[in-house]
Amino acid sequence: MRLIGALCQEAEMSMEAANRARTGGNQPHLVIPYNYADHEFARKLAGALRREGISPWIDDIDMSAGAILVNRISYAVRPVDFLVPLISTASLASRWVQQELRTLTTREFSGRRVRVLPARIDSTALPDYLASQPYVDFHGRGWKQAYEDLKAVVQQRTSPRPEVRQAAGFELPRPLRRAQPVDEKASHAKALFVSYDYENDGDYKDILMTWSKSPDFPRLTVNDQPVTTPAESEEATPLKRLIQGKIKAATGFLCVVGMNTSANGWVEWEIRTAIDLDKRMIVARIDRDCVAPEVLSDVGATCALSFTVEGIKRAIDEAYGVVAEE
Numbered sequence: 001m002r003l004i005g006a007l008c009q010e011a012e013m014s015m016e017a018a019n020r021a022r023t024g025g026n027q028p029h030l031v032i033p034y035n036y037a038d039h040e041f042a043r044k045l046a047g048a049l050r051r052e053g054i055s056p057w058i059d060d061i062d063m064s065a066g067a068i069l070v071n072r073i074s075y076a077v078r079p080v081d082f083l084v085p086l087i088s089t090a091s092l093a094s095r096w097v098q099q100e101l102r103t104l105t106t107r108e109f110s111g112r113r114v115r116v117l118p119a120r121i122d123s124t125a126l127p128d129y130l131a132s133q134p135y136v137d138f139h140g141r142g143w144k145q146a147y148e149d150l151k152a153v154v155q156q157r158t159s160p161r162p163e164v165r166q167a168a169g170f171e172l173p174r175p176l177r178r179a180q181p182v183d184e185k186a187s188h189a190k191a192l193f194v195s196y197d198y199e200n201d202g203d204y205k206d207i208l209m210t211w212s213k214s215p216d217f218p219r220l221t222v223n224d225q226p227v228t229t230p231a232e233s234e235e236a237t238p239l240k241r242l243i244q245g246k247i248k249a250a251t252g253f254l255c256v257v258g259m260n261t262s263a264n265g266w267v268e269w270e271i272r273t274a275i276d277l278d279k280r281m282i283v284a285r286i287d288r289d290c291v292a293p294e295v296l297s298d299v300g301a302t303c304a305l306s307f308t309v310e311g312i313k314r315a316i317d318e319a320y321g322v323v324a325e326e
Contacts, residue, residue: 029079029080029081031073035062040305042062063094069104080114083114083117085101085118087119089122092127101116104116116130117134117135117150117153118135119135120135123139190218190316191221191249192218192250192251192254193220193221194208196261197256197261198264200260204256204307208256208284220254223239231265243273252280253282254283254312255283255301261293262292268295271296281299281300281301284311285307286307301319
């Protein structure tokens with residue numbers, strides 16, 4: 001096995017590339033597949049990369065929720081450059097590690113190869129088919145050095161003129177904010193429209209609206225009109241205009257994902273409307289087994305790890321570019 005740390009001596013990153021990363025220039029599309037048991041590590045890794053300004057190009061996928069990794073990569077709106085699977089005792093026996101990841105190491109998508117950079121996060125050994133590939137060893141090298149290894153390889157892709165970087169004194173970067181179209185110091189700057197399955201998940205919408213009464217919770221709006229017609233029908237046009245206005249007035253979009261959400265035409269229409277209006281996207285799954293609508297796959301949505309006040313507030317903060325210190 002070859003550690004990525006050794007390769008970084010050959011793939012050195014310039015300060016120009018680092019600055020371009022923070023401003024969003026030519027960033028690669030990076031996907032982090034993981035088993036739910038490793039969700040805290042996945043959140044920490046995604047959060048650290050977001051502080052580098054890479055958040056619009058990061059997708060993290062909980063592969064214990066029934067996602068199909070090959071299809072996810074094949075139908076991505078943006079071509080995937082890097083796949084950083086978290087390899088652990090929990091994920092090693094998974095089908096996506098044993099079969100799908102093997103396919104991705106040799107397969108091309110639309111004429112281009114996805115670069116697989118496994119991240120070993122505990123003492124488990126990598127599968128044999130990954131033995132000859134570079135990998136990030138968070139277990140053996142520790143968080144700081146392994147993160148620096150990964151960051152250097154990912155950011156080196158954007159560097160036209162590699163120069164020697166300084167390795168000493170590495171510290172995780174301070175939180176960065178993306179450019180915001182609203183004054184985040186203003187009252188209720190985080191105003192979100194809540195999309196949910198009107199027939200099945202109204203109780204969870206009510207819970208959110210109760211939490212929103214707290215002064216430290218973002219302001220939420222919902223459609224309070226009866227939904228009696230299918231979203232695709234002509235009779236739905238007046239209600240669509242009303243909902244579109246509420247989504248447009250919000251600065252973010254919070255989708256409550258229940259067991260039937262993926263089949264709900266109204267939720268899909270609301271998601272597409274929010275995407276067209278370029279809203280920040282947040283997903284709150286009622287249960288970890290609930291599968292998010294496919295239309296959310298490639299929009300860089302942040303995902304709450306639990307349907308709790310703190311879990312949802314954390315996901316909202318990340319969507320607005322505020323990442324807690326690790």
